[in-house]
Amino acid sequence: MNLQEHNVSDNNFEQCIKCTVCTVYCPVAAVNPDFPGPKQAGPDGERLRLKKNNFYDETLKYCLNCKRCEVACPSNVKIGDIIQAARIKYSEKKFKLRDFILANTDLVGTLSSPFAPVVNGVLGLRPTKAVLDSVLKIDHRRVFPKYAFGTFESWYKKNEAARQSSFPTQVSYFHGCYVNYNNPQLGKDLIKVMNALGVGVRLLDKEKCCGVALISNGFIEQAKKQAKMNIEAIRESVLAKNMPVIATSSTCAFTIRDEYPHLLSVDNADVREQVELATRYVYRLMARQGVKLKFKQNQKIRVAYHTPCHMEKLGWAYYSIELLKLIPNVELTVLDSQCCGIAGTYGFKKENYKTSQDIGESLFRQIEACDIDYVVTDCETCKWQIEMSTSKRCEHPISILAKALE
Amino acid sequence: MMKQDTAKPFDVIIIGGGATGAGTARDCSRRGLRVLLVERFDISTGATGRNHGLLHSGARYAVTDQESAKECIKENMILRRIASHCVEETDGLFLTLPEDDIAYQAKFVEACSQAGIRAEIIDPKEALRLEPSANPSLVGAVRVPDGAVDPFRLTASNIMDAKEHGATILTYHEVTELLREQNRIVGVKVLDHRTKEVKSYYASVVVNAGGIWGHNIAKLAGITINMLPAKGALLIFGHRVNNIVLNRCRKPADADILVPGDTICLIGTTSSRVPFEEVDDMRVTPEEVDLLLREGEKLSPLLARTRILRAYAGVRPLVASDDDPSGRNVSRGIVLLDHAVRDGMEGFVTITGGKLMTYRLMAEWTTDLVCKKLNVSAKCDTAEEKLPGSRESGEEVGKKIISMPKTQRNATISRHGDLAEKLARNTTTLDNSLVCECEEVSVGEVKYALNELDVHNLVDLRRRTRVGMGTCQGELCACRAAGLMSSLHKYCTRRAKEDLASFLNERWKGMAPIAWGDTLRESEYMAWVYESVCGLTLSQKQE
Numbered sequence: 001m002n003l004q005e006h007n008v009s010d011n012n013f014e015q016c017i018k019c020t021v022c023t024v025y026c027p028v029a030a031v032n033p034d035f036p037g038p039k040q041a042g043p044d045g046e047r048l049r050l051k052k053n054n055f056y057d058e059t060l061k062y063c064l065n066c067k068r069c070e071v072a073c074p075s076n077v078k079i080g081d082i083i084q085a086a087r088i089k090y091s092e093k094k095f096k097l098r099d100f101i102l103a104n105t106d107l108v109g110t111l112s113s114p115f116a117p118v119v120n121g122v123l124g125l126r127p128t129k130a131v132l133d134s135v136l137k138i139d140h141r142r143v144f145p146k147y148a149f150g151t152f153e154s155w156y157k158k159n160e161a162a163r164q165s166s167f168p169t170q171v172s173y174f175h176g177c178y179v180n181y182n183n184p185q186l187g188k189d190l191i192k193v194m195n196a197l198g199v200g201v202r203l204l205d206k207e208k209c210c211g212v213a214l215i216s217n218g219f220i221e222q223a224k225k226q227a228k229m230n231i232e233a234i235r236e237s238v239l240a241k242n243m244p245v246i247a248t249s250s251t252c253a254f255t256i257r258d259e260y261p262h263l264l265s266v267d268n269a270d271v272r273e274q275v276e277l278a279t280r281y282v283y284r285l286m287a288r289q290g291v292k293l294k295f296k297q298n299q300k301i302r303v304a305y306h307t308p309c310h311m312e313k314l315g316w317a318y319y320s321i322e323l324l325k326l327i328p329n330v331e332l333t334v335l336d337s338q339c340c341g342i343a344g345t346y347g348f349k350k351e352n353y354k355t356s357q358d359i360g361e362s363l364f365r366q367i368e369a370c371d372i373d374y375v376v377t378d379c380e381t382c383k384w385q386i387e388m389s390t391s392k393r394c395e396h397p398i399s400i401l402a403k404a405l406e
Numbered sequence: 407m408m409k410q411d412t413a414k415p416f417d418v419i420i421i422g423g424g425a426t427g428a429g430t431a432r433d434c435s436r437r438g439l440r441v442l443l444v445e446r447f448d449i450s451t452g453a454t455g456r457n458h459g460l461l462h463s464g465a466r467y468a469v470t471d472q473e474s475a476k477e478c479i480k481e482n483m484i485l486r487r488i489a490s491h492c493v494e495e496t497d498g499l500f501l502t503l504p505e506d507d508i509a510y511q512a513k514f515v516e517a518c519s520q521a522g523i524r525a526e527i528i529d530p531k532e533a534l535r536l537e538p539s540a541n542p543s544l545v546g547a548v549r550v551p552d553g554a555v556d557p558f559r560l561t562a563s564n565i566m567d568a569k570e571h572g573a574t575i576l577t578y579h580e581v582t583e584l585l586r587e588q589n590r591i592v593g594v595k596v597l598d599h600r601t602k603e604v605k606s607y608y609a610s611v612v613v614n615a616g617g618i619w620g621h622n623i624a625k626l627a628g629i630t631i632n633m634l635p636a637k638g639a640l641l642i643f644g645h646r647v648n649n650i651v652l653n654r655c656r657k658p659a660d661a662d663i664l665v666p667g668d669t670i671c672l673i674g675t676t677s678s679r680v681p682f683e684e685v686d687d688m689r690v691t692p693e694e695v696d697l698l699l700r701e702g703e704k705l706s707p708l709l710a711r712t713r714i715l716r717a718y719a720g721v722r723p724l725v726a727s728d729d730d731p732s733g734r735n736v737s738r739g740i741v742l743l744d745h746a747v748r749d750g751m752e753g754f755v756t757i758t759g760g761k762l763m764t765y766r767l768m769a770e771w772t773t774d775l776v777c778k779k780l781n782v783s784a785k786c787d788t789a790e791e792k793l794p795g796s797r798e799s800g801e802e803v804g805k806k807i808i809s810m811p812k813t814q815r816n817a818t819i820s821r822h823g824d825l826a827e828k829l830a831r832n833t834t835t836l837d838n839s840l841v842c843e844c845e846e847v848s849v850g851e852v853k854y855a856l857n858e859l860d861v862h863n864l865v866d867l868r869r870r871t872r873v874g875m876g877t878c879q880g881e882l883c884a885c886r887a888a889g890l891m892s893s894l895h896k897y898c899t900r901r902a903k904e905d906l907a908s909f910l911n912e913r914w915k916g917m918a919p920i921a922w923g924d925t926l927r928e929s930e931y932m933a934w935v936y937e938s939v940c941g942l943t944l945s946q947k948q949e
Contacts, residue, residue: 014713014924015924017878018877018882019931036813039843044844044876045813046645047644047646048816048846050645050646050669051666051669055813055816057811057812059812
């Protein structure tokens with residue numbers, strides 16, 4: 001008898017057995033009743049949309065693409081991907097200047113960075129915020145990340161490029177927009193850590209924004225173009241130069257590894273395993289190969305680790321947490337793994353501000369209850385959200401490690 | 407048991423709540439007759455609810471049976487107009503595969519045009535563009551005005567119109583005896599399955615519209631109709647693979663029609679003779695499943711990898727010509743028997759044969775005969791007057807229930823047409839919450855069905871609303887629906903539990919023949935939820 005032995009169709013939603021655990025884990029469904037939740041928006045909705053496209057519901061825009069539903073799913077349904085793909089396919093989106101500005105993180109960064117002191121000052125002004133709020137619908141309560149004066153890339157080329165190429169082992173660093181325009185210090189910290197481990201840090205021949213904000217704001221063609229350029233550069237590094245690619249941003253790493261093939265149909269199978277997170281690379285180097293670091297005998301640092309959603313999806317929070325444990329004098333608390341609510345550009349939008357803050361509420365409370373010096377996390381937007389919504393500073397694990405080094 | 411003679415006089419009693427019976431009740435009542443319809447279970451439980459739901463263009467019959475083809479295309483056009491909310495205008499493709507004779511295509515198109523069916527030869531590449539799920543190795547394609555029709559909605563809508571015109575509808579009333587005075591049938595004795603009462607009803611004419619069960623009803627009058635039960639098995643897939651009906655361009659054979667119906671698609675059918683003893687409990691065999699998949703994959707290779715939800719089978723009421731007792735000369739056409747002429751039995755008429763597509767025409771012929779017997783001259787208007795639900799466009803109705811969430815609103819309108827407007831009365835938040843998540847059936851819609859659509863149990867509710875017809879097959883919705891029915895005093899808690907168990911068993915019956923992969927996994931999960939977590943004990947009906 002024919003039992004359809006290969007009955008896993010491309011329509012992965014058919015593997016759903018309606019257990020609904022995805023909706024239980026959805027941070028949005030818990031606070032925003034307008035969002036139908038991942039089960040309904042994903043597998044259930046997909047079936048209806050296949051019947052007729054007028055079953056597409058604009059409320060799918062409330063999905064913050066945290067992928068916690070996919071982590072929870074026991075049937076391996078790509079729920080988050082189904083929702084994002086439906087938005088790409090069915091949404092009758094009108095061009096919005098706001099979304100364009102929020103999505104083009106590298107363009108806006110390039111324009112802002114040379115005028116950083118002015119831009120930072122102006123963005124902090126109440127009249128500016130009022131205009132952004134009323135004209136662009138960027139919520140006035142949102143605190144913007146500060147732009148750095150001069151980019152990481154230009155600093156690197158001027159000061160480090162030559163020295164880094166002298167190391168016997170080298171990696172390529174996908175720094176992302178945040179390090180380049182807002183926080184070059186994290187890039188410098190990474191170089192310090194990697195050099196201490198005897199590894200040189202190079203840049204890709206050409207790096208474009210990973211495109212996560214373009215995807216979530218519906219600029220798919222542009223995202224595809226950038227993805228292809230990045231994968232080309234990554235191939236050059238991995239296949240031609242035998243240098244793996246590491247990133248400090250969990251979202252950049254996740255986007256390149258998973259969103260490129262799933263949402264943009266950009267094939268990365270030949271290099272995917274060679275794109276990873278800095279903390280994972282460092283931890284494995286220390287734990288597996290026994291490479292030792294020299295630490296300062298400084299005073300105790302108390303930190304609490306927050307697991308970003310995309311770290312949860314990658315399954316790599318373990319490496320950051322274990323790496324922190326390897327640092328002497330670090331006292332570590334691991335916070336409950338929950339969404340902070342910002343989800344990249346999502347929380348900047350006026351219509352999402354409340355949802356965003358409601359989602360993060362219990363995380364903020366837990367952080368405030370901790371007696372710590374820093375919150376530590378691998379995601380830059382989580383950092384913005386936590387610093388805006390709590391009294392604590394937030395740092396990347398690599399920066400904590402760099403501080404502890406001699 | 408109590409014997410009760412009801413005084414209310416009827417002109418006509420119709421036996422059978424399938425499409426034909428419902429259509430006849432509608433036609434008779436619209437022509438001013440006092441109508442009683444009795445049905446032993448729920449409406450559309452027989453062959454009406456167990457077929458493809460294909461709105462035939464007639465193309466399938468064009469080469470072999472011009473008369474049926476002409477009837478089909480005529481009724482097809484009528485149903486698009488009068489039953490728009492039950493019909494989806496998908497069009498159909500007749501595919502010639504490499505193993506088929508391409509010469510048949512010319513003959514087919516010629517026959518279609520003779521029957522008045524638009525049949526347009528299109529380029530295979532164009533066919534694949536229109537329907538990407540079609541077998542890419544096709545060498546020829548003809549486009550015809552096939553479509554999909556929902557038989558449950560269609561029947562319910564006919565019933566509703568009949569009631570609006572004064573008809574009395576009694577479901578769960580089984581005819582146990584035809585009341586006879588000399589050579590005349592004067593009424594029926596029925597057993598009310600719900601109360602166990604036995605009642606008698608009288609009318610000038612009794613119409614036997616019992617489908618294959620009409621054979622036994624005729625026997626009650628001592629009349630033999632040479633019926634041949636022909637089983638047809640089908641498979642339901644979990645979602646729509648195709649949006650255009652796919653057929654094979656060859657002589658009609660097994661498993662060569664793939665129909666997109668509502669959220670799912672169906673492949674069918676097989677055709678095999680079965681003994682009368684089996685018609686009440688059709689089971690799909692492994693051989694039938696194999697055949698359906700094997701042939702189905704030829705229409706659309708995607709079926710090989712698509713989850714199957716259920717397998718089911720119906721029984722066609724084929725009738726052998728009276729002058730051919732061997733049964734070889736079987737007609738698929740409409741058979742209207744005036745037993746006064748045929749058997750010398752006055753006041754008794756049998757309508758059978760035919761097909762879902764021609765239910766309205768069958769009803770028209772039957773009503774014409776009944777009217778002739780009663781000396782009523784009213785003319786048939788069922789081809790012009792729209793059915794309840796089809797009187798206003800979906801967009802207009804949508805505006806009236808704009809407060810409902812979008813997917814729910816669209817789903818409700820697709821099921822109830824303009825009657826969805828009645829849900830606007832439901833204004834509480836609870837009414838907008840979902841009972842059935844797969845098919846987007848709200849509490850409000852369930853309440854409407856319970857209050858206005860003659861629902862007595864969960865299976866009835868499923869036929870009116872699609873509760874339990876989605877991929878979860880009742881896993882999440884059945885208990886919610888049973889709870890609602892209980893709280894609205896449709897039945898007590900004990901009955902609710904029994905009904906829940908029997909509903910789940912009925913769902914399992916359809917899953918058993920194809921229980922592998924994710925369908926099996928899901929049914930195991932369902933059993934775990936109901937049996938192990940909720941402690942529901944399955945009734946003795948479980949095998």
